[in-house]
Amino acid sequence: MEKAIAKVDDLKDGEMKEIVIGELTLVLIKTEGKYYAIGGKCSHAGAPLAEGLLHGHTIRCPWHQACFNMLTGERLEPPAIDDLPRFEIKISGDDVVVEIPDSAKQQIPPKMSKPDKNDKRTFVVVGGGGAGSSAVESLRHNGYQGRIVMITRESVLPYDRTALSKGYLKSDDAKLYFDRSKDFYDEYGVEILTEREVTEVDKSTKSITFSDNSSMKYDKLLLAMGSVPRKLNVDGSNLGNIFTLRSFVDADKIKLAAKKGTKAVVIGASFIGLESSANLADRGVSVTIVAPELVPFEKLLGNEIGNMYKVLHEEKGNQFRLGSTVKAFEGDGVVQQVVLDNGEKIPADFVVLGVGVQPATKFLKGIDLNPDGSVSVDRHFQFAEDIYAVGDIASFKWWFTGEEIRIEHWRLALQHGIIAGSNMAGKPAEYKSIPFFWSNQVGANLKYIGHTKGWDEIIFQGSPEKKDFIAYYVKNDKVSAVALIGNTMQMLACAQLMQENDMPTPEQLRKGSVDMAKLLGNR
Numbered sequence: 001m002e003k004a005i006a007k008v009d010d011l012k013d014g015e016m017k018e019i020v021i022g023e024l025t026l027v028l029i030k031t032e033g034k035y036y037a038i039g040g041k042c043s044h045a046g047a048p049l050a051e052g053l054l055h056g057h058t059i060r061c062p063w064h065q066a067c068f069n070m071l072t073g074e075r076l077e078p079p080a081i082d083d084l085p086r087f088e089i090k091i092s093g094d095d096v097v098v099e100i101p102d103s104a105k106q107q108i109p110p111k112m113s114k115p116d117k118n119d120k121r122t123f124v125v126v127g128g129g130g131a132g133s134s135a136v137e138s139l140r141h142n143g144y145q146g147r148i149v150m151i152t153r154e155s156v157l158p159y160d161r162t163a164l165s166k167g168y169l170k171s172d173d174a175k176l177y178f179d180r181s182k183d184f185y186d187e188y189g190v191e192i193l194t195e196r197e198v199t200e201v202d203k204s205t206k207s208i209t210f211s212d213n214s215s216m217k218y219d220k221l222l223l224a225m226g227s228v229p230r231k232l233n234v235d236g237s238n239l240g241n242i243f244t245l246r247s248f249v250d251a252d253k254i255k256l257a258a259k260k261g262t263k264a265v266v267i268g269a270s271f272i273g274l275e276s277s278a279n280l281a282d283r284g285v286s287v288t289i290v291a292p293e294l295v296p297f298e299k300l301l302g303n304e305i306g307n308m309y310k311v312l313h314e315e316k317g318n319q320f321r322l323g324s325t326v327k328a329f330e331g332d333g334v335v336q337q338v339v340l341d342n343g344e345k346i347p348a349d350f351v352v353l354g355v356g357v358q359p360a361t362k363f364l365k366g367i368d369l370n371p372d373g374s375v376s377v378d379r380h381f382q383f384a385e386d387i388y389a390v391g392d393i394a395s396f397k398w399w400f401t402g403e404e405i406r407i408e409h410w411r412l413a414l415q416h417g418i419i420a421g422s423n424m425a426g427k428p429a430e431y432k433s434i435p436f437f438w439s440n441q442v443g444a445n446l447k448y449i450g451h452t453k454g455w456d457e458i459i460f461q462g463s464p465e466k467k468d469f470i471a472y473y474v475k476n477d478k479v480s481a482v483a484l485i486g487n488t489m490q491m492l493a494c495a496q497l498m499q500e501n502d503m504p505t506p507e508q509l510r511k512g513s514v515d516m517a518k519l520l521g522n523r
Ligand SMILES: Cc1cc2nc3c(=O)[nH]c(=O)nc-3n(C[C@H](O)[C@H](O)[C@H](O)COP(=O)(O)OP(=O)(O)OC[C@H]3O[C@@H](n4cnc5c(N)ncnc54)[C@H](O)[C@@H]3O)c2cc1C
Pocket: 126, 127, 128, 129, 130, 131, 132, 151, 152, 153, 154, 161, 162, 163, 164, 165, 196, 197, 198, 199, 224, 225, 226, 227, 245, 246, 247, 272, 360, 363, 390, 391, 392, 393, 407, 408, 409, 410, 411, 413, 436, 437, 438, 439, 440
């Protein structure tokens, strides 16, 4: 089908416009005097790409920073996993005409090779989360045609873990969002072993052992086990109805307990704790949040943003006991109250622990682990002969600051997987990006770009009280991280500028508001 979708003068150079034709959404782009069109919805969560950032030939998604090549529709950066279709454009008189094939789809899986029985190699991936699942696709995308085995302790195919403390927890009707179907994995020859636990890795024999003592040989191994939630070592910790939140099974248990009118005590005032608290409140649960810090997110975001979240949670009816630790859980078989260090007893029908996680590497013997349980990898995400590690368990040197860091972010785990898969397939790749995460809670959707452990100064543009701000975290006279609510274009431009290591100096930022989008556009 051919359809006129604009007049030649409708868009200025550098502009994008969303066009809907039947069931299909396109983004029309004008750059260097020419028109282009690709699928207009991000293949991650469906964000309108016309509201994203066009920089060179890259479109950056306005929601979670997926990137696409506007010339080809190719996915360049996750969390999107699919490419977008590209549509032919022609100019007819003063009409911009798009050609839409009958077979056009909103998104398409990236090009991947299929297994070849003559390739006798076996690559094993331990972990079926974000990092593991992106790695297997990357292996096939980069031409590997041997056997792939992905092993997971969970009972299901890889799914979107980030939703567990958000929409999935909020509603009984919410469905798990699966990245790919069984048919997809079958088509590309990815064997997935569910409900299997790896208990040993033997580098000398290049084999792994399972909890049932069976074993498997590998030619190359990728470790992507993610994290396990910490528990509290206090009296009563073994009582029933004390939950952690890592898998959909955990979330289902919490949902079962979270009936309207019940009382929950949430321990921990960081992301898992507070996102859970917000959604439990929406279920009609009365929530008390207990945490040792005096302000939520104190160490990660600072007092101003932390206080904003505290007020928003209180407006929702959630109560805080800050500056408090848990002395004991009390109850008869199941938890009934939480005893604080000051002696206060808080009634509880159930407890959610959001007290941090640790890398799921405890079982690894003969492998050098860092004090935090992580594995230090080189720039190709390799740490021993034919063994790679990615995601929450991997400490890696971040080019931006030169520091070795370990970060628990979804997009980063996917990036790790893509890079390691490429390296394992024989195409050298390195992490050249900027970490990014998001948190949706109490109507304040935070975006965070970069990474810093502590800071010397936070420079604010706008105000957290108005839920409309940009916070620049300065360490060693350099902006290492930026937190924002609202300000989408500024957020996208900051990400691009950081990626190019071209952020304004703290001195420039202290002088007053800097329009990052303009700065980027003017270079
Ligand atoms: C509730 C929740 C909400 C989150 N929200 C956000 C968010 O909004 N934004 C964001 O950026 N990040 C978020 N995160 C963090 C993000 O999900 C993680 O950083 C990411 O999942 C890490 O990916 P991974 O592949 O390293 O580990 P995981 O996704 O945890 O996957 C690890 C896999 O390995 C399996 N496994 C572990 N040990 C073994 C073993 N011995 N044998 C076999 N299989 C094993 C596990 O069962 C699991 O399938 C959230 C995390 C949680 C728990």
